[in-house]
């Protein structure tokens with residue numbers, strides 16, 4: 001996020017999932033709110049907004065979400081409730097459709113070869129540029145004269161590289177240019193920062209998976225949930241005993257020392 005401050009740009013666009021896998025959630029939202037109105041909700045913000053206020057309590061599995069729910073300021077809760085799942089803006093004479101998954105669904109998985117969806121978007125929205133996130137897999141393509149872009153993730157890529165990524169879009173009359181930016185980070189610094197946090201003390205297991213994800217560029221968090229789902233046959237809510245046992249088992253299989 002700091003490197004974003006150094007870029008000389010006229011405006012910012014945030015494609016959602018700004019919070020929850022980590023701490024300083026209020027700080028992140030405060031920074032974003034002060035920069036721009038070009039913000040949409042990702043599935044994380046949608047889940048927080050729709051939380052019923054009780055079902056996450058006492059389940060280790062939901063501790064990270066509960067932590068954020070309990071620590072978000074009233075103002076920031078109101079802010080995320082106000083976010084749409086897509087937004088269309090105009091810069092110069094170009095229209096840009098901003099979304100997290102897609103404008104249809106916050107969890108849609110859009111890839112560079114999702115041509116059927118691109119055709120539908122062109123038909124339904126008629127924009128010049130479409131921005132996505134969610135998959136943590138960056139791409140940039142021109143298709144039928146329109147631009148389809150996923151800038152990756154400022155937190156973590158899903159491509160096995162230890163990089164934060166974002167992009168700079170330049171619109172100059174008819175000309176559209178996109179620069180994809182990769183930024184390396186110091187794993188040791190992040191690890192120390194994580195281990196000192198309140199978030200780590202509240203959600204130790206999830207933090208362990210996040211820390212190793214930062215080290216290896218492999219999404220242990222999603223992989224662990226998949227491992228758990230296989231055991232629970234898709235029941236996405238397990239009790240703490242099973243969660244603990246499966247976590248230990250998983251860490252052992254992956255040869256990861258519990259921090």
Ligand SMILES: [Mn+2]
Pocket residue numbers: 017042043044100133134135
């Ligand atoms: Mn997402």
